[in-house]
Amino acid sequence: MEFYHAPGSCSQATHILLREAKLDFRPCKVDILSRALEDGSDYAQTNPNGYVPALVLDDGMVLTENVAILDWIATQSAGLLPEGTMGRTRHLQMLGFISTEIHKPFIPLFFLEDEAESGCLREILGPRFRWIGSNFEGDYIFGDRFTGADAFLYVMLRWAGMVGLETPDMFEAFIEQAERRQSVRSVLAAEGMKPLRRAA
Secondary structure (H helix, E strand, O other): OEEEEOOOOOHHHHHHHHHHOOOOOEEEEEEOOOOEEOOOOEHHHOOOOOOOOEEEOOOOOEEEOHHHHHHHHHHOOOOOOOOOOOHHHHHHHHHHHHHHHHHHHHHHHHOOOOHHHHHHHHHHHHHHHHHHHHOOOOOEOOEOOOOHHHHHHHHHHHHHHHHOOOOOOOHHHHHHHHHOOHHHHHHHHHOOOOOOOOOO
16 A cells, blocks of 8 residues: 655645554655655656545555545544444544645645735634534543544644644643654654654
8 A cells, every 4th residue: 555645744644544543555755846756756647636645555546635535544443433323424524624624724824925814814713723622522532532533633733833823722732642642753753743742
């Protein structure tokens, strides 16, 4: 299985969950600006859309879109979905929210120079982070189980730190918990990034 990613991008969530699930994969780093792989080949041959993540399964099927990939990984290993008959549906609901309501509107904050437009996006994102925080059921979103939604949220909180976006104080404990996990520590090391919290 081949995993196409760019360090620090949204694909970091997939990277974390792959390690949580203890799946065998070969990481392939993508330059998302040039859409080139480390060997110089064209990433568009794998994913014509050009963005990450992408997962090429052993049978050759190519999976794209974080929500779909995180859902697939979660079904491959016990304990990565919320409990109950509606566990997977609830997980998909949260993944969909993070993807459409936080991840997508977040991206322009890295490029906007207009303070008014940037301020507008910050005002939009703040309540959305607070809504997720209000739905926490324990150490993680769904209690004591670390899921793909938690991995995705962790990456978005890293992005928030990069642009100085304030998020609810309760996420401090979440970040510390996440960064104690071997999967997160391994991914940060592999992608050449430091933990957000020194105590991790």
